[in-house]
Amino acid sequence: MSKTQKAPGGVRSKGLTDYLNDENVRAVIYQIVAIALVILAGWYLVSNTLANLERQNISTGYGFLNLEASFGISESMIDYTPQSNYATALMVGFLNTVKVAFLGIILCTIIGTIFGVARLSSNWIVRKLATVYVETFRNIPVLLQLFFWYAIIPNAFPAARNAFQPLPDVLLTNRGMYIPVPVADNAYDFMGIAAIIAFIVIYFINKWATKRLDATGQPFPIVWASLGIFFGLVLIAYLIGGAPTAMDIPALKGFNIQGGYNISPEFMSVLIGLTIYTSTYVAEVVRSGIQAVPTGQWEAAESLGLKRSIALRKIILPQSMRVAIPPLTNQYLNLTKNSSLAVAVGYPDLVSVSNTTMNQTGQAIEAISIYMAVYLGLSLTTSLFMNWFNKKMALVER
Amino acid sequence: MKMKTILAAGAMSVAAIAANNAHAGAALDGIKAKGFVQCGVNTGLPGFSAANAEGKWEGLDVDVCRAVAAALLGDAEKVQYTPMTAAQRFTALQSGEIDILSRNTTWTLTRDAKLGLTFGGVNYYDGQGFLVPKALGVSHATELDGATVCVEPGTTTELNLADYFRAKGMSFEPVVIENINETTAAFFAGRCDVYTTDASGLASVRQTMAPNPDDYVILPEIISKEPLGPAVAQGDDQWADLVRWSLMAMVEAEELGVNSGNVDDMKKSENPAIQRLLGVSPGMGEALGVDEEWAYRIIKQVGNYGESYKSNVTAKLGLERGLNALWTDGGLQYAIPVR
Numbered sequence A: 001m002s003k004t005q006k007a008p009g010g011v012r013s014k015g016l017t018d019y020l021n022d023e024n025v026r027a028v029i030y031q032i033v034a035i036a037l038v039i040l041a042g043w044y045l046v047s048n049t050l051a052n053l054e055r056q057n058i059s060t061g062y063g064f065l066n067l068e069a070s071f072g073i074s075e076s077m078i079d080y081t082p083q084s085n086y087a088t089a090l091m092v093g094f095l096n097t098v099k100v101a102f103l104g105i106i107l108c109t110i111i112g113t114i115f116g117v118a119r120l121s122s123n124w125i126v127r128k129l130a131t132v133y134v135e136t137f138r139n140i141p142v143l144l145q146l147f148f149w150y151a152i153i154p155n156a157f158p159a160a161r162n163a164f165q166p167l168p169d170v171l172l173t174n175r176g177m178y179i180p181v182p183v184a185d186n187a188y189d190f191m192g193i194a195a196i197i198a199f200i201v202i203y204f205i206n207k208w209a210t211k212r213l214d215a216t217g218q219p220f221p222i223v224w225a226s227l228g229i230f231f232g233l234v235l236i237a238y239l240i241g242g243a244p245t246a247m248d249i250p251a252l253k254g255f256n257i258q259g260g261y262n263i264s265p266e267f268m269s270v271l272i273g274l275t276i277y278t279s280t281y282v283a284e285v286v287r288s289g290i291q292a293v294p295t296g297q298w299e300a301a302e303s304l305g306l307k308r309s310i311a312l313r314k315i316i317l318p319q320s321m322r323v324a325i326p327p328l329t330n331q332y333l334n335l336t337k338n339s340s341l342a343v344a345v346g347y348p349d350l351v352s353v354s355n356t357t358m359n360q361t362g363q364a365i366e367a368i369s370i371y372m373a374v375y376l377g378l379s380l381t382t383s384l385f386m387n388w389f390n391k392k393m394a395l396v397e398r
Numbered sequence B: 001m002k003m004k005t006i007l008a009a010g011a012m013s014v015a016a017i018a019a020n021n022a023h024a025g026a027a028l029d030g031i032k033a034k035g036f037v038q039c040g041v042n043t044g045l046p047g048f049s050a051a052n053a054e055g056k057w058e059g060l061d062v063d064v065c066r067a068v069a070a071a072l073l074g075d076a077e078k079v080q081y082t083p084m085t086a087a088q089r090f091t092a093l094q095s096g097e098i099d100i101l102s103r104n105t106t107w108t109l110t111r112d113a114k115l116g117l118t119f120g121g122v123n124y125y126d127g128q129g130f131l132v133p134k135a136l137g138v139s140h141a142t143e144l145d146g147a148t149v150c151v152e153p154g155t156t157t158e159l160n161l162a163d164y165f166r167a168k169g170m171s172f173e174p175v176v177i178e179n180i181n182e183t184t185a186a187f188f189a190g191r192c193d194v195y196t197t198d199a200s201g202l203a204s205v206r207q208t209m210a211p212n213p214d215d216y217v218i219l220p221e222i223i224s225k226e227p228l229g230p231a232v233a234q235g236d237d238q239w240a241d242l243v244r245w246s247l248m249a250m251v252e253a254e255e256l257g258v259n260s261g262n263v264d265d266m267k268k269s270e271n272p273a274i275q276r277l278l279g280v281s282p283g284m285g286e287a288l289g290v291d292e293e294w295a296y297r298i299i300k301q302v303g304n305y306g307e308s309y310k311s312n313v314t315a316k317l318g319l320e321r322g323l324n325a326l327w328t329d330g331g332l333q334y335a336i337p338v339r
């Protein structure tokens, strides 16, 4: 698309002004200037920062990661004591972030889909209730919602001494929920391996079944077969492992409930807050996705004699997915990023641990650089996964 | 492409703002030029720094900032306050968001040497303690094995806590929340068995935030040394000196019996130490780079250390002088000679 102007008459040789008036040349010049400015600005900021740190005698570098952290962290998925180093502390924070984001994404998808469908229900009450839910929780800032849940949970439940038992051996207290868990045993490792094997077997059977369906039109009861394989294999592993039955049952000991698995009020507040807030956006995405499917599809399904619920599950939802996935990805990213608000209610996520670390070591820039990189990594992973999923769901022309 | 250019230009101007001049005395000159001291204080710890009913900041820590403003700018009211949590404070100081941090901050080696701070002395000698509900039935810290403890992040408190339990071979479960209101609310709701911080902070929390102060006790054990004092960023020694000597002047005034009521009369005193302090015999102000009335204004407008302590710490929290009595009365407050 070259638009180089010919000099009138084509005789005059090109002068400097001709070059400067040439759009292509100008474009190149602009780009160079822009890049130069960006580099200059970056260099200016970096050198200034270094000069300031130097002047104030603030040490730099990542060496602090090996020093003993010396502070306690309330919950951790890996072994951590105050004697562990800062790198381990940050790892604890990272895993806590992943835990709450992962569970939050799954739960908000389920809840959001239910409310999104409910908003289109033909039942007036259901429709209105869903609308109230969405409009309320969507319009209150998520930080306030976290504070709200964190104010409710420790106040709503009894002290450890008079714990409330909704189910046998499940204790609800103002220190969180305690549930019994099996005592660690080799059998559970076997079961994990069996589960992985089951998934692989199921994957291949699924492939084979689809092929057969395409080729011969014969359906295969894939759901039942999969469930059978999964539970069968896991059960066999359990029996081979000696069928252990010992349970770690929570009970009051000293000041606190000891034993079992504790779901802390901080974790609950963050999970509930993020899930509910994000589920309202998911609901809207699902609703608009469904509405984007032409009504002709409903009518066609109806004329085939399909029930409304089957039509929704088999015809409408799969098509609306295609519209919904990109905005859904955005919501997942938002949830992950919003999880950094956990610091406000004392859940030890990555930001919380990083804040403490930078405060104890003074390495603010290093600590921030670590968590920025991690959030970027998490977001990119989520995006990549969702892009892959999107491609898979996209309309395949046959 | 145009966008990029604009962005780049934007980044440049941000950089220009972010830039700090690096000549000596820059902080001091900057404060003089803007006409007020930007002072980082606690978000609300009555007795040390808290806004009163009229929104005016008051407390022992606040008085340090007021003293510095009186010395440098001639008016103790020329201070602007930035309330900050423990976790925010050092970054704020390092980045120049505040000129001075006067917020129950413990002087430690790491903070002094590694965080690029300079401490200007100790305006309150403290130690860490434990606050528990009476109903817990605990009378000593050694009975706290297995307890859940509420604590704030980025403090010496959380480090001492871990050290103490480790040394005693006991276990604990921390609940770490950044904001004092959230932390104390969690404690009073029963989320934790114990709330721990500096003993002065415990007294303040118990007196001013507990639903019923009598339901809570402070355990007798003090598990650490917490010398609290004002801090500034390294890089301008002249500014650091002014902060240090403003605090010293308050203590020296108490030692010499000079207070806000008698300071005008004291100008006629024959005592050479008083004459030097009040600028009657000149030299001290010049050495600090301010005028000779610097200490006179501190005492006149803010009061001496004892007055500040009495009207803030004793009046609000009922705490006696204890470690913070003058050395002549068996305490640790000891002014370095003003000469």
Ligand SMILES: N[C@@H](CCC(=O)N[C@@H](CS)C(=O)NCC(=O)O)C(=O)O
Pocket: B042, B043, B044, B045, B084, B085, B086, B104, B105, B106, B152, B154, B155, B156, B157, B178, B179, B180, B197, B198, B201, B202, B226, B228
């Ligand atoms: N002196 C200790 C602790 C100071 C501290 O931050 N204490 C808490 C508990 S009293 C506080 O003042 N919090 C008030 C806030 O976060 O606004 C230190 O310097 O690390």
